[in-house]
Amino acid sequence: MKFTRKAQAQWKGSGKEGKGTLTTASKVLNSTAYSFHTRFEDGEKGTNPEELVGAAHAGCFAMKLSFLLGEAGFTPNTLDVGAVVTFEDGSISLITLNLVGDVPNISSEQFQKIAGEAKTNCPISKSLTADIKLQVTLA
Secondary structure (H helix, E strand, C coil): CCCCCCEEEEEECCCCCCEEEEEECCCCCCCEEEEHHHHHCCCCCCECHHHHHHHHHHHHHHHHHHHHHHHCCCCCCEEEEEEEEEEECCEEEEEEEEEEEECCCCCHHHHHHHHHHHHHHCHHHHHCCCEEEEEEEEC
């Protein structure tokens, strides 16, 4: 399977005082604000690239895990995934995926193993150079 997805960024002004917008083809993001302040500080309304990477990674991982669980004969009730993205020295150095899963009839060991496979093989994980840690809890 091959497909493409599109997004657009527009930036106006200097790096510190400027502001930008992000728009996706689906319009889920539609002129969504981002700036130096939304990226490196707290309080201003808007998003930032690291937050979007975290959301993309959490979503991709959850979907991959659901597929792998299905292949193993399990159907999750819920997979709650949080992503903590660490930015340091000019790059994303670490992403910690925090998984809480409610999966009937699976052992903790099976769940850990399948979750590890999803972490390694989700397309977003495979595209990143940052270290990726996984914390797994079976509810």
